Amino acid sequence: MFHSLGRYLLLLRLSFRKPEKFSVYWAEVMREMVSEGIGSLGIIVIISLFIGAVATIQTAFQLVSDFIPKTVVGGITRDSTILEFSPTICALVLAGRIGSSIASQIGTMRVTEQIDALEIMGVNAPGFLIAPKIISGITMIPVLVVVSVILGLSGGYLACAASKEVSTADYLAGLTDGFNPLIVTVCAVKSIVFGFLINSICAYQGFYTAGGALEVGQAATRGVVYSCIMILFADLVISRVLL
Amino acid sequence: MIETKEIVKTFGENEVLKGISAEFKPGKNNLIIGGSGSGKTTLLKCIVGLHEPTKGDVFFDGANFTDMHFRERVPIRKEIGMLFQNSALFDSMSVEENIMFPLNLFTDMSKSEKQDRANFCLKRVNLEGKGKLHPSELSGGMKKRVGIARAISMQPKYLFVDEPNSGLDPLTSILIDHLISDLTQEYNTTTVVVTHDMNSVMGIGDHIIFLHDGQKWWEGSNKEITHTDNQQLNEFVFASPFMKAAREKL
Numbered sequence: 056m057f058h059s060l061g062r063y064l065l066l067l068r069l070s071f072r073k074p075e076k077f078s079v080y081w082a083e084v085m086r087e088m089v090s091e092g093i094g095s096l097g098i099i100v101i102i103s104l105f106i107g108a109v110a111t112i113q114t115a116f117q118l119v120s121d122f123i124p125k126t127v128v129g130g131i132t133r134d135s136t137i138l139e140f141s142p143t144i145c146a147l148v149l150a151g152r153i154g155s156s157i158a159s160q161i162g163t164m165r166v167t168e169q170i171d172a173l174e175i176m177g178v179n180a181p182g183f184l185i186a187p188k189i190i191s192g193i194t195m196i197p198v199l200v201v202v203s204v205i206l207g208l209s210g211g212y213l214a215c216a217a218s219k220e221v222s223t224a225d226y227l228a229g230l231t232d233g234f235n236p237l238i239v240t241v242c243a244v245k246s247i248v249f250g251f252l253i254n255s256i257c258a259y260q261g262f263y264t265a266g267g268a269l270e271v272g273q274a275a276t277r278g279v280v281y282s283c284i285m286i287l288f289a290d291l292v293i294s295r296v297l298l
Numbered sequence: 299m300i301e302t303k304e305i306v307k308t309f310g311e312n313e314v315l316k317g318i319s320a321e322f323k324p325g326k327n328n329l330i331i332g333g334s335g336s337g338k339t340t341l342l343k344c345i346v347g348l349h350e351p352t353k354g355d356v357f358f359d360g361a362n363f364t365d366m367h368f369r370e371r372v373p374i375r376k377e378i379g380m381l382f383q384n385s386a387l388f389d390s391m392s393v394e395e396n397i398m399f400p401l402n403l404f405t406d407m408s409k410s411e412k413q414d415r416a417n418f419c420l421k422r423v424n425l426e427g428k429g430k431l432h433p434s435e436l437s438g439g440m441k442k443r444v445g446i447a448r449a450i451s452m453q454p455k456y457l458f459v460d461e462p463n464s465g466l467d468p469l470t471s472i473l474i475d476h477l478i479s480d481l482t483q484e485y486n487t488t489t490v491v492v493t494h495d496m497n498s499v500m501g502i503g504d505h506i507i508f509l510h511d512g513q514k515w516w517e518g519s520n521k522e523i524t525h526t527d528n529q530q531l532n533e534f535v536f537a538s539p540f541m542k543a544a545r546e547k548l
Contacts, residue, residue: 075372075403075404076402076403076404079402079403163389164388167384167386168382168383168384168386169386169387169388169389171348171382171386172380172382172386172388174347174348175346175347175348175375175378175380175458176375176376176378176399176400176403176404177371177372177375177376177404178403179368
């Protein structure tokens with residue numbers, strides 16, 4: 056375990072060495088941002104709408120009492136969406152979508168000697184392959200989480216409009232009642248940390264792949280599993296420290 | 299000139315190279331031959347720095363490459379071109395982007411100059427007009443030629459080739475061999491080819507090193523190889539009935 060941790064940290068250090076040519080690396084960062092950001096938008100839209108709607112319906116179901124104002128449903132949906140559902144569930148889904156792609160892409164490059172070819176040319180392979188992915192992850196995943204929060208809350212609105220258990224006016228009032236800006240900070244911190252974990256862990260698994268197609272598949276699986284575990288662990292630590 | 303001195307490479311308990319010293323001269327096709335598992339590719343990887351030798355040194359024109367750090371190696375690496383066994387073309391890039399990749403990173407050439415250079419390299423390997431294709435659209439022989447085009451894009455001083463004929467038909471193999479040989483003459487490169495293909499050995503082997511069990515067993519030219527009394531080398535060279543018949547006629 057300590058051997059792997061040390062190797063992971065050394066790989067991160069190598070990844071952030073001074074680039075050979077900034078413009079080439081910048082082009083890679085842009086390419087990764089399009090791939091991770093635009094490429095993941097579809098799945099984020101779908102899961103966010105459903106999560107928001109389900110959270111609203113279930114909260115309304117649990118708060119059936121004349122003593123509890125209906126606006127509470129909006130408040131609870133807002134807090135749970137911003138604090139947990141959007142950053143964490145999006146990160147878990149993105150670990151599957153982006154993480155497996157990163158690990159298998161870099162792993163395939165390793166077993167087909169493309170990484171050796173980069174090294175022979177004098178290119179810092181970790182810097183060229185991993186740094187743009189990490190930069191893309193810590194910028195695009197927060198953007199996706201913002202989209203997810205907006206769509207999650209919109210999903211809740213649509214659920215209210217459809218079910219009539221809570222009026223849309225109560226729901227909207229609840230969204231603004233007792234808003235604490237700290238939850239936005241927590242959400243931002245979580246999404247940046249999760250973006251870093253997904254990209255760096257999966258890139259690490261891919262970079263040290265040895266063997267053939269079977270090992271590339273195993274590296275992708277390991278990358279996703281370890282990313283998910285670390286996301287949940289980081290979620291706990293950030294929540295404990297910041298809230 | 300490239301020189302290796304007493305190269306030893308071990309993987310765990312397994313000693314793959316057992317103290318190999320050799321010289322590879324410019325303008326010559328230097329071939330490293332030997333059976334599977336003899337250490338040919340490991341020696342090549344030690345020379346180019348993909349493996350660090352356990353003991354021994356590699357010198358590029360007198361400079362000790364083994365002792366250098368990553369940054370110190372970059373100027374030498376810029377003078378190295380390498381063709382890998384499976385070509386190792388970047389899948390996400392087109393053929394011309396593959397060729398222009400080192401130019402983008404290490405030169406200040408304008409876009410049109412890089413395009414001209416890529417076109418020249420493609421023409422040199424007889425692949426004019428194929429620049430927009432992606433590696434997945436190419437045959438094995440075409441991939442090898444694109445690999446060579448990428449390797450020569452920076453006008454290398456040292457050219458390394460790992461199993462250039464693997465997976466190719468005899469005609470394409472001969473074409474690749476001649477291309478490597480012509481480029482060696484044209485640019486006066488120090489060319490090191492790892493192969494176990496006897497057509498390559500007889501066709502372009504100016505200087506041949508035979509490895510067996512991690513050791514250098516024989517050194518000479520393709521003219522000398524048929525007259526050697528080295529038993530291991532004879533078993534390797536004349537393993538096929540065709541070569542046996544050829545020897546009887548010599």
